[in-house]
Amino acid sequence: MRTPMSSVRGLGAAHTGTKDFWHQRITSVAGIPLCIAAIVIVIGLLGRSHAAVVQILGSPIVAIIMLLFIINTVYHMWIGMQEIIIDYVHEDKLKLATLLGNTFFCFAIALASAFAILKLSFGV
Amino acid sequence: MTELEAGSTTGSRRARPLSPHLQVYKLMLTFVMSGFHRISGAALYFGMLLIAWWLIAAASGPNAYANFEWFMGSLIGRLVLFGYTWALLHHLLGGVRHLLWDLGLGFEPTEREFLALATIVGSISLTLIIWVIGYLAMGGPR
Numbered sequence: 001m002r003t004p005m006s007s008v009r010g011l012g013a014a015h016t017g018t019k020d021f022w023h024q025r026i027t028s029v030a031g032i033p034l035c036i037a038a039i040v041i042v043i044g045l046l047g048r049s050h051a052a053v054v055q056i057l058g059s060p061i062v063a064i065i066m067l068l069f070i071i072n073t074v075y076h077m078w079i080g081m082q083e084i085i086i087d088y089v090h091e092d093k094l095k096l097a098t099l100l101g102n103t104f105f106c107f108a109i110a111l112a113s114a115f116a117i118l119k120l121s122f123g124v
Numbered sequence: 125m126t127e128l129e130a131g132s133t134t135g136s137r138r139a140r141p142l143s144p145h146l147q148v149y150k151l152m153l154t155f156v157m158s159g160f161h162r163i164s165g166a167a168l169y170f171g172m173l174l175i176a177w178w179l180i181a182a183a184s185g186p187n188a189y190a191n192f193e194w195f196m197g198s199l200i201g202r203l204v205l206f207g208y209t210w211a212l213l214h215h216l217l218g219g220v221r222h223l224l225w226d227l228g229l230g231f232e233p234t235e236r237e238f239l240a241l242a243t244i245v246g247s248i249s250l251t252l253i254i255w256v257i258g259y260l261a262m263g264g265p266r
Contacts, residue, residue, distance in 0.1 A: 025226060028219045035216055039254065047262040050189040053182050070175070077169045084166060109172050116179035 020079050027076035034069040041065065058120035066117050074110040078102060153240040160244075161218040164211040171208045209254055214247035 041062055045053050056062055081102045089095045149155060181192035195201045221239045224230045230239050 025223070028223060032216065032220070035212060039212075043254070043258050043261050046258055050182070050186040053189065057179070057182055066179075073172065077165070077172065080165050081169050084162065109176050113172075113176045113179050116176070116183035119183040120179075 020082070024076065024079045024083075027072050027079070030068075030072050031076060034065070034072055037065050038069045054120055057117065058123075060121070063117050063121045067114060070110060070113045070117070074106050074113075078106040081106075153244075154236050157218060157221075157240040157243050160214060161222070164215040164218070167207070167211045168215055171211065174204070174208065206251070206255065210247060210251040213250045213254075214243065217243045217246050217250075 041056075045056060048056070057066065082099060085095060085098045085102060089098050178192055181188040196205055221230070221243055224239070230236065
């Protein structure tokens with residue numbers, strides 16, 4: 001006999017309920033200067049040749065700013081999309097699939113972008 | 125998987141009264157801007173594919189970069205980039221508005237309305253300004 005009480009016992013507060021909220025605020029504050037910097041970098045690279053773009057994107061300051069922008073933005077958008085999924089997707093299996101998909105997408109974007117920046121910086 | 129299925133097997137799901145949803149509220153600017161914030165965030169989520177493509181293309185070589193430049197230079201590419209610029213600035217300004225609220229500022233009726241208006245007017249103006257700067261940086265429209 002499985003009562004409603006027994007199914008929720010031990011599944012109480014995990015004491016991390018405000019973690020995503022707080023991390024979303026941290027990444028949003030950090031995102032303000034990083035977005036402005038990224039916009040400035042993109043405008044500075046408009047219309048330049050591939051060789052010039054490689055040289056500028058690979059220079060330490062620009063590469064570090066872009067890496068910070070990518071990591072900060074991807075973490076921010078991972079939390080944001082998770083929030084949207086939790087709000088609108090109520091069917092258990094679909095929710096599980098979309099939450100997994102969100103994590104996979106974010107990891108792939110972050111890793112691919114970071115790899116590209118590092119490759120531009122270190123050559124090869 | 126037992127946790128996931130627990131709700132449906134215990135029969136604890138009854139029809140419960142629902143709170144009123146979107147349709148019963150008067151359409152207000154603050155409410156529309158709240159929706160825009162979420163929609164622009166979701167758009168930017170997929171827009172990161174463009175950033176990743178740009179960086180990977182630059183790292184891959186001149187041919188890959190030329191393909192990226194060709195797409196972004198096309199009409200569709202420019203439309204997407206214009207929409208991306210606006211979504212980014214709207215989400216940025218909307219985020220500042222949310223941070224002000226987190227600090228307990230800007231909750232008075234006139235302040236709320238002003239912030240909502242400033243978000244939309246500011247994001248559209250900044251988008252146009254950035255595109256003008258962008259075209260000037262490229263030496264005029266092509």
